[in-house]
Amino acid sequence: MASKIVTFTLNGRETEVMVKPLTTLAKALREKLGFTATKCGCYEGNCGSCTVILNGEPVLSCILPVEEVEGQNVLTLEGITPTEGLHPLQQAFHENFAVQCGFCSPGMLMISKALLDKNPHPTKAEIAEALSGNLCRCTGYDPIIAAVQQVAAGSNGNQGGSHE
Amino acid sequence: MTTQAYFRPRSLAEALGLLDEHGPAMLVMAGGTLAMPLINKGVSRPEKVMGLRQAGLDYVRPVDGGVHIGAAASLARLRAESDMPLLAEAVKNVAGWAVQNMGTAGGNLFAPPPAGDLAVALLALDAQVKVASLKRGERLVPLAEFYTGFLTNCLAADELVVEIQVPRPAGKAVLLKYGRLYTNTPAIVTVAVHLVAENGRTRDARVALNAVGPHPLRARQAEIALTGFSLDTAAIAAASRAAAAECEPYTDPIASAEYRRRMTGVFVQRALAQVAA
Numbered sequence: 001m002a003s004k005i006v007t008f009t010l011n012g013r014e015t016e017v018m019v020k021p022l023t024t025l026a027k028a029l030r031e032k033l034g035f036t037a038t039k040c041g042c043y044e045g046n047c048g049s050c051t052v053i054l055n056g057e058p059v060l061s062c063i064l065p066v067e068e069v070e071g072q073n074v075l076t077l078e079g080i081t082p083t084e085g086l087h088p089l090q091q092a093f094h095e096n097f098a099v100q101c102g103f104c105s106p107g108m109l110m111i112s113k114a115l116l117d118k119n120p121h122p123t124k125a126e127i128a129e130a131l132s133g134n135l136c137r138c139t140g141y142d143p144i145i146a147a148v149q150q151v152a153a154g155s156n157g158n159q160g161g162s163h164e
Numbered sequence: 165m166t167t168q169a170y171f172r173p174r175s176l177a178e179a180l181g182l183l184d185e186h187g188p189a190m191l192v193m194a195g196g197t198l199a200m201p202l203i204n205k206g207v208s209r210p211e212k213v214m215g216l217r218q219a220g221l222d223y224v225r226p227v228d229g230g231v232h233i234g235a236a237a238s239l240a241r242l243r244a245e246s247d248m249p250l251l252a253e254a255v256k257n258v259a260g261w262a263v264q265n266m267g268t269a270g271g272n273l274f275a276p277p278p279a280g281d282l283a284v285a286l287l288a289l290d291a292q293v294k295v296a297s298l299k300r301g302e303r304l305v306p307l308a309e310f311y312t313g314f315l316t317n318c319l320a321a322d323e324l325v326v327e328i329q330v331p332r333p334a335g336k337a338v339l340l341k342y343g344r345l346y347t348n349t350p351a352i353v354t355v356a357v358h359l360v361a362e363n364g365r366t367r368d369a370r371v372a373l374n375a376v377g378p379h380p381l382r383a384r385q386a387e388i389a390l391t392g393f394s395l396d397t398a399a400i401a402a403a404s405r406a407a408a409a410e411c412e413p414y415t416d417p418i419a420s421a422e423y424r425r426r427m428t429g430v431f432v433q434r435a436l437a438q439v440a441a
Contacts, residue, residue: 020166020167021166021167021168021169021170021213022166022167022170022203022213024200024204043201043204043205044200044201044204044205045197045200045201045259045262045263045266048260048262051262057240057265058261058262058265059262059265059266060197060262060263060266062200062204063196063197063200063201063204063266064196064200064266065170065196065200065215067170067172067215068172068215068217111261111262114261128346128347129261129347129348130261132260132261132345132347132348133259133260133261133262133263133348134260
């Protein structure tokens with residue numbers, strides 16, 4: 001069947017992409033639209049690297065057909081990164097050494113952003129549950145959780161960011 | 165071969181029409197959390213795919229005596245909107261947040277063990293599955309009769325799961341999932357029990373298990389061991405032994421068959437002890 005055009009809002013901008021049937025959102029973002037912050041680790045919904053925010057909810061873009069986001073709002077890491085400097089979550093990840101190889105970071109940042117948007121002051125247990133679908137194979141999870149706690153506490157690294 | 169067509173029906177009637185027209189050549193998908201990984205890996209190469217997100221099956225509807233769950237209701241919606249704690253507890257343990265947003269109640273019925281834990285709660289609550297076809301209309305199947313084997317079920321080629329109907333629990337229900345991690349973890353065993361007591365004795369018992377058989381199942385011998393007796397230490401021990409004996413565990417990277425069998429006894433015992441407490 002012929003390709004079709006899918007129109008959606010990507011990081012606040014009306015976007016069109018022409019895709020073959022069942023093309024995933026991740027593939028459309030990375031290969032068609034050049035938005036490569038979103039990473040694909042496992043292609044099967046286990047690792048969370050491809051997490052993006054759809055209408056305020058985290059979803060896995062590598063198992064989501066792009067046709068399903070027709071007319072909807074998609075937010076990727078590019079969309080929360082300011083032109084100058086870093087998003088508070090990015091800054092906190094940097095300060096807490098929550099990034100090592102960096103492959104999981106886009107997904108970790110997006111799921112953390114989705115969590116803080118819904119629950120600005122989560123407990124450590126709530127953070128751990130929210131991040132449980134995102135795998136990191138380098139740093140362990142404590143620095144990542146500490147970074148989210150730091151942003152939730154609204155501090156610059158002096159409070160709420162303890163490594164246990 | 166790549167997929168030639170991705171259909172997105174806008175109503176149940178349209179979905180049933182597509183299924184009637186294309187039959188088994190068309191893969192039916194709701195949230196895609198089971199189908200898309202297989203398609204991405206090339207294990208599944210469907211010529212045609214039907215996505216059910218727009219088909220009007222995304223609802224959680226309280227009714228007299230229970231709740232009706234649309235087949236395409238997301239697990240997250242079910243967790244948030246159902247007022248049955250057992251269902252919320254089952255969903256909480258199914259997967260991570262993003263997968264709960266994508267995966268659906270109906271789709272979870274097709275997840276092979278050790279996945280598919282929602283069905284354990286649904287079995288304990290004696291849920292029924294409404295299936296429909298274009299030419300033969302609707303029928304209700306008790307969930308306990310839905311599964312016929314590993315990855316097989318009672319659906320005909322032209323039938324679609326459209327709704328899950330859950331009666332309000334008449335007694336006390338408990339769900340326990342045992343995995344290697346605190347959360348988002350495949351089950352070693354998942355147990356749900358629902359018991360109705362009358363004059364100090366168990367009148368009606370349902371014991372459901374997952375990850376210890378080809379599909380989520382009822383532990384009928386354990387139920388018999390409970391029915392008509394008071395829920396004391398002896399009855400609980402007898403039911404736990406029966407469940408451990410009758411389950412059909414398997415070995416996978418999560419746990420050995422022997423360990424799963426032993427833990428089935430342990431967790432049935434713990435779940436029943438919670439009901440008795």
